[in-house]
Amino acid sequence: MEAHRPATDLRIAIACVLALVGIPASAQTPPQGKPGSTVRCWTERGQTVCGDTIPANAAGSAQREINASGVTVQTFPRPLTPTEQAAKDAADKAEAARLAAQASQTRQQIALASTYASEDALRKAYAERTQSVHAAMVAAQSSLASHRLELSRALLRAANLELQGKPVNKQLQDGIAQQVGTVNTAFTDLQHKRGEYAAMDDELQQALQKYRDYKQNGGIAPAVPQN
Incomplete structure (x- = not known):
């Protein structure tokens, strides 16, 4: 059978x-x-x-x-290789950071839109902030110029000692190295403030658009992107 x-x-x-x-x-x-x-x-x-x-x-x-x-x-799907998983994790982290930054900016704009009674009030607030940022930028420029002058003086002292055949003492060498670091820090700070000042107009236009959306939406805040 x-x-x-x-x-x-x-x-x-x-x-x-x-x-x-x-x-x-x-x-x-x-x-x-x-x-x-x-x-x-x-x-x-x-x-x-x-x-x-x-x-x-x-x-x-x-x-x-x-x-x-x-x-x-x-x-x-097949499991990712370690290299593929690392690339995916990096991409996910970058996307999460992008969404978090977008959500933070949107929350700030919504706060502005719901705080001020009119577009003129919002423009006035941005004008005051622009003046403050500009003043900070001018102060950073002055600080950088001052630090560069101090560095130039220290370098000149070192050059004169070299011309006289005298050694440049350790205290002066350390001071020059410290001043170089201070100048670099001041320059970075100035670049940051310049970028902040240059972005003010774009930020104002975005805030105005959020304000208009807020008002046209009956006072309901726009949705905040989820991170």
Whole structure:
């Protein structure tokens, strides 16, 4: 007497064949077996293989889960390599930072839009802030010029000692090194304030647009991007 193939094996075989040939679900005849049961399929040596259990050598490949009718019910992409995962983590972190900055800016603009009674009041507030930023920029320019002058004087003293054939003492050398660092810091601070001042007009226009949106929306604050 011929041995009967277990129903489970028959169900897996039929499901695998249907998955390989791509027969539409409407044209498939559900095999016998437990309702709702599924199998996993993966690629092995260029061939699609299906089974109830996943072998260890298939753990790193993309997989899909199919039901008894051969219909894919869930897919499982292959795990990322360490390099790919690191790149993804970096991209996710950069996107999170971008969204956080966008949300922070939007909250600030909404606060301005909901605080001032008119566009003129908002413009006046930005004019006052612009004056403050400009004053800070001028002060930074003056500070940089002062530090550069001090550095020039110290370098001149060192040059005169060299011309006289005298050694430049350690105190003067250390002072020059410190002044170089101070000049670099002052220059960076000035560049920052220049950038802040240059951006004031764009910030005002964005704040005005948020203000108009706020008023046109019946006093309801625009949605803040979620980070």
